[in-house]
Amino acid sequence: MTADAVLFDGATKRYGRVTALNALSLSIPRGTMFGLIGPDGAGKTTAMRLACGLLRPDGGTVRVLGHDPVADRRAVTRVIGYLSQRFSLYGDLTIDENIAFHAEVHGMRRYEPARDRLLEMTQLTAFRTRRADRLSGGMKQKLALACTLVHQPDLLMLDEPTTGVDPVSRGEFWKLLSEFLTQGLTIVMTTPYLDEAERCARVGLLHEGRLLAAGTPARLQEQLPGQLWEVIADTPRPPLEVLTAVRGVADVQVFGDRLHVRLDQENPSAAARAIEQTLRQHAVPIVSVRRIPPSLEDVFIEFVTRAGTEPGAANSRSGG
Numbered sequence: 001m002t003a004d005a006v007l008f009d010g011a012t013k014r015y016g017r018v019t020a021l022n023a024l025s026l027s028i029p030r031g032t033m034f035g036l037i038g039p040d041g042a043g044k045t046t047a048m049r050l051a052c053g054l055l056r057p058d059g060g061t062v063r064v065l066g067h068d069p070v071a072d073r074r075a076v077t078r079v080i081g082y083l084s085q086r087f088s089l090y091g092d093l094t095i096d097e098n099i100a101f102h103a104e105v106h107g108m109r110r111y112e113p114a115r116d117r118l119l120e121m122t123q124l125t126a127f128r129t130r131r132a133d134r135l136s137g138g139m140k141q142k143l144a145l146a147c148t149l150v151h152q153p154d155l156l157m158l159d160e161p162t163t164g165v166d167p168v169s170r171g172e173f174w175k176l177l178s179e180f181l182t183q184g185l186t187i188v189m190t191t192p193y194l195d196e197a198e199r200c201a202r203v204g205l206l207h208e209g210r211l212l213a214a215g216t217p218a219r220l221q222e223q224l225p226g227q228l229w230e231v232i233a234d235t236p237r238p239p240l241e242v243l244t245a246v247r248g249v250a251d252v253q254v255f256g257d258r259l260h261v262r263l264d265q266e267n268p269s270a271a272a273r274a275i276e277q278t279l280r281q282h283a284v285p286i287v288s289v290r291r292i293p294p295s296l297e298d299v300f301i302e303f304v305t306r307a308g309t310e311p312g313a314a315n316s317r318s319g320g
Contacts (some may be wrong), residue, residue, distance in 0.1 A: 005155050005186040006051050010060030020046040022209040025061065028202070032179065033187040035200035037300070042206040043083070044190035048159050051188070052082050065155060078106070079118045081148040081156045085163065089123050091133030094144055095124055098132055099150050104153035118146040121179060123172075140170025146177065156180065158189035162196065176197060194296040205300055212303040215298055224294040224302055225251055227268040231259040231275065234285040242282050246274050253301055260298055 006028040021043040028034045033077055036044050036157070049055045050062050051075050053069030059160070063067055068077045096115070103111035119125040122142040132143060141161065149156065162170045174196070177187055189200070197203050204214040210311040213220055233239055238259045244251050248271025251262040263271040272289070277288050 003029060004063070005065060006034075007030075007059065008047065008050075008064040008187060009162050010061075011047070011050055011057045011062050012059035013043075013050060013055060014058050018208050019049070021057075022204075022241055024209075024211055025060075025213055026204055026211055028186070028188055030186050031181075031184060032201040033181055033189070033199070035197040035203040036188065036190045036206060037192070037194060037197045037203055037296070038206035039170050039192060041208070042204055043192050043209040045159055045255040046209075047159055047206070048082075048188075048190060052076070052080065052157060062115070079153055080157055081151070082152040082157045083144055083148045083159065083161055085159050087144040087148070089140060089143060089147070092131060094131055095119070095128045095135075095146075098143060099147055100223070103150045104148040108151055113148055114152055115146070118149055121176060122146050136169075137165055138172065141165055141169060141173060142176070145173070149180070153185075155186045155188065158187065159189050160192065162191070169175075170196075190295050194300060203296070205303055207300075207307055210307065212307055213299075218297065219295045220299050224262070224299050226265050227272075228265045228292055228298060229261045229263060229272060229275065229289060229293045230292045232257065232287040233279065234287050239279065239282065239284045242278060242284060243275060246278050248273065248274060249303070251305070253298070255297075260292075262298070262302075 004027045008024045008026045011021060011024045012019065016304055018059060024043070024047060036047060038044055046055065051064055051069060053073045065079050066074050067076050068126070072126065090101065093101065099115045099118070100111070103115065119128055124139065124142055124143065124146065135143065137240065162173055165173065167229050181187060189249060191197055195241055202214065202216055203220065205212040205220070226282070231238070231243065238254055240252055240254060240259065243259065243261055248264050249261055250264045253260045276286065276289055297303065
């Protein structure tokens with residue numbers, strides 16, 4: 001028994017001239033929920049497919065529960081459940097029939113107890129005779145999860161599972177994941193939603209195929225230098241240009257109708273006062289200026305900015 005559920009050691013994957021994953025080294029411990037986050041093209045799906053044995057790395061190694069996912073594909077298939085972005089349900093089959101099909105694919109003979117438990121947990125028992133093509137988007141996602149878990153894997157791999165799902169269904173889906181986590185399941189998921197990633201015990205930030213940082217959300221948020229202040233003004237557009245030139249302001253990012261202003265570490269109190277003075281000088285009506293804790297999105301933007309200023313960063317290309 002290894003301590004790691006998934007281990008990437010210098011894992012690299014290329015598609016022709018495009019490097020989708022660049023020497024990824026990352027360990028994911030058992031019994032945790034790990035979020036692999038980043039924008040489209042960051043390499044998240046490629047990392048998941050490497051872990052599932054669907055792709056062979058061009059360099060480095062990948063281990064899943066101690067197995068080589070390519071050489072030991074049968075062993076890995078028994079211990080993982082993989083829910084892809086385009087998980088296929090059979091629309092002309094009922095909920096029960098879809099689950100039965102996936103159980104039999106995995107060679108399960110007595111799958112009924114696991115099926116019934118999953119139907120109860122996903123609140124699909126009352127709809128078990130309904131065809132899959134007559135289910136709502138949220139119910140289809142729950143059914144896909146039940147199909148993925150019916151063979152009782154030790155590791156659940158989810159590739160952007162809540163993309164395109166309404167907010168209520170997303171909340172229900174997260175409740176289910178929390179329940180499965182308490183039962184000892186290890187969950188690895190990719191998501192473009194950084195607010196969702198904050199629910200994970202640990203996260204890894206991917207950008208252009210490279211791992212920028214990994215750790216607990218709280219630990220990563222502590223790494224944002226300086227102080228973060230939120231500025232809300234009663235204007236059609238946030239006063240971005242006005243604040244960029246203020247002495248002591250290290251960075252300004254637009255978040256909807258407000259600005260997140262990161263102050264440097266030398267004299268943040270003076271910089272905060274300068275923000276209000278500058279807004280008044282430019283006749284910008286102030287609604288609120290307050291210090292806030294950084295979000296994962298703030299941290300991710302900072303790490304991406306740092307990566308973009310490193311030597312050779314401009315030559316990086318990615319995919320997948």
